[in-house]
Amino acid sequence: MDLVSSQPFWLLKNGLPELYPPLERDERCDVAVIGAGITGALMAEKLTSAGHKVIVLDRRDVATGSTSASTALLQYEIDRHLIELEEQYGEELARTAYLACYESVSLLEERVKRLGLDDSGFVSRDSIYLASRPRDAKVLEAEAAARERAGIPVEIWHRADLLDRLAVDRSCALHSTRGAQVDPYLLAHGLLEEVVKRGSGVYDRTAVSSVEVTRSGVTLRTDRGPVVRAKRLVVAAGYEAGKFIDLRGRVDLNSSFAIASEPLAAGAGWWRGAMIWESSRPYLYCREVSDGRILVGGDDVPFRTPAARDAMIKAKASRLERRFRRMMPALEWEPAFSWAGTFAETRDGLAYIGSCRDHPLCYFALGFGGNGIVFSVIAAEIICDDLVGKVHPWAKAFRFDR
Template sequence: MKTPIMETEATKTSGAAESFWVSDMPPILFSPLEKNISVEVAIIGGGIAGMSIAYFLSQQGRKVAVIDDGAIGSGESGRTTAHLTYALDTRYYELENLHGRDGARFAAESHIAAIDTIETIVKEENISCDFKRVDGYLFRSGEDTEKDPLRKELDVLHRIGKKEVALQKEAPLPFSTGMCLHFPHQGQFHPLKYLAGLAEAILRKDGKICTETHVKDFDVSVITTDTNHTVNAYFIVVTTNVPVNDRTRIHTKQAPYRTYVIGARIPKDSIGKSLYWDTGRTEGGLAKPYHYIRTQPLDETYDLLIIGGEDKKTGQNDNSRYERIEAWARNRFPMIRDIPYRWSGQVVNPIDGIGFIGRNPLDKNIYIATGFSGNGMTHGTVAGILITDLIVGKRNPWTDLYDPSRKSILAARGYLEENLNVVKQYTGWLRKGDIPSFHELTPGQGAIMRRGLSKVAVYRDETGTVHEFSAICPHLGCIIQWNFQEKTFDCPCHGSRFTSYGKVINGPSNTDLNKK
């Protein structure tokens, strides 16, 4: 049977909308795995985390293989906005509360080390990826209900030694931001060009990279692909954005959100080359979606102004997200000419603000890296440094902070709220379908239908053929939802996602939707 178009596209990126980065260069593809192999370390997932781990281990002479079921960077690393910063999504005053002063200090130091490391790799490996040191500015959102958040943040940053951060009157933007925090010497780059550079460096050290190879089974020392080829390894590292080797241990400690991005053309240099963030607002007590802004050179005449935000829980999204960002942007950036790019992606928010990087709970030689929130470029690089140290047996002071088995008692409120939200999603079983019959579907559209007691996911492809699947998520049984913007079926419970042809593209599910 001919491969449907959408399945081929899932190789390139994880949805119908293409990010600027994905449309800017060809997919990074290598041969699929076609025989059984043995290596020291098998890494599943070729995003920033998997590729950074493979890079560091191969530099130390370890034999590694990276396996990805799409292209390299076809997950969220190709949909990011690639700010490189230690101004983290979770405020330092919350991190100090949750992890103590040393925890907050290690968080800052590890993300600073990540930016420095990326800069060093770019220089040493001669990677042409538009890496640039830029300043960052955090300003208060008009919708922020927190009392004096910038002053509180500054106090903690100074207490943990980050004296270079300063309060200043305005951020250099075309609208008045009011007081802001200035973070000097942050960074930005083109994420896919960087990953292509890492791939070349890994191959130079005799590492193996296989793309379009789905890993279906994980055992203690062997992984098996869809084509029944195996990789034997002393160590297995799962960097699939959310772990697909584990059904329950980590997924209650983090929550998946869609975040939305527009890329607008503006006259060259009409906005200073820096990173900008507002402090966001609290929405339903669950998350703090905030706006994040940077520029990227486009051509001789224009820059791309990249603005993201308006996060919403996966599978619980509504129609208005791009419109809201666009309205916000047009009110503040009158120089916007047009908006050629719109895309969304998935961020995974840990309940206590810090990623889970280290040994998988209860496993001896399986490691995971997940829960990166909107700081995955630096978290992924931290994973490269930390998991390499753990595997080669080198002490690393960040181990306890990032330990996936840590208990964050103080984060219990966030834990309860997120998990109550998950429980609520099971009422999806009681809801009516989106449409009474598939006859109502136009080409390129999907929906959930009720048929007797069961729920069916239906998609009508561009040729008019209707494809039907069970609407029950193979992970833990929630009813999936149609995401009309990305043309995918998304699960509102823990964020599993499937193409319109039922193929899994995002965990925790590692299996496709059941065909009807």
């Protein structure tokens, strides 16, 4: 199935920075990874840095699935409020999930710097979470208090602050300094380049047709004929992991839409580098790109078919433009690109990470939701520890039986 429309922004912007061959012969490795998007790339780089030999397989070209359509806001904030998760799961698990995300933004920044991936567009950003309606202010105030109790610094900006700093007329917002943005497509390519340099393999346009698990390991049979034999398997294929594990009742598919502007004129740094999003659901969010463009996204709807999703792009792009102009009426800008993607989200807003009772020797890195890249960083930490017999302190918040 097509995960994105015909003109995803990052692929248009960057082209194909690297080409990878299809699998043409049998391979053996410590860990096989299904999926060469940003999740698989983060996983494979972490595994190879720990000394594991890895084979990465993808049925598409590298990073041309959901990764090429992601607007890549890196936030510790989860689609569900901390206060909601505390009510559902208790304070310990909820705080663990939020703190894992909070720490993972810095972990990714450290990795990008250590590997010298300067062209990935990683930039630290503030996050501004707007109250969409006056009645949302009380919820945001309660959320701020819960985060402070969990050890996450946050401050409340009131209407006067927002008008002064952003020229946005809302009752209040939560301001956080732990956030970032990135070019997910170039980051995935940069990480996989490191994987290959370390002697592991990346093969695209190679679909896994079956997975066989025995006591001695995992055998992956491909549509091209060659097989991969591994000690362990990590499935990092997004919602397409449904081919290998039953996801019914766990995730919902949504179509999400985005537009990118022409580069803004010099001196139009109105948001002071912040990422902005709002409390309404489905929410609107925006950030800038390294070349001065604005990315605006959201307005999600339940997924039906790729054709139905793509038929909505024009109308949804117009709606995103109108909503953003209402938010920022004084800003002069011009839309240039529009696209859509299909993404999965869990019912509680948390990723599914780790092993599953029905699938021995297999791990799943399913970073569903609005901050899937951050979840993918978390998945790499949890699974790498589990491979050497350690239980990561974050694992309990993202396990399948939570």
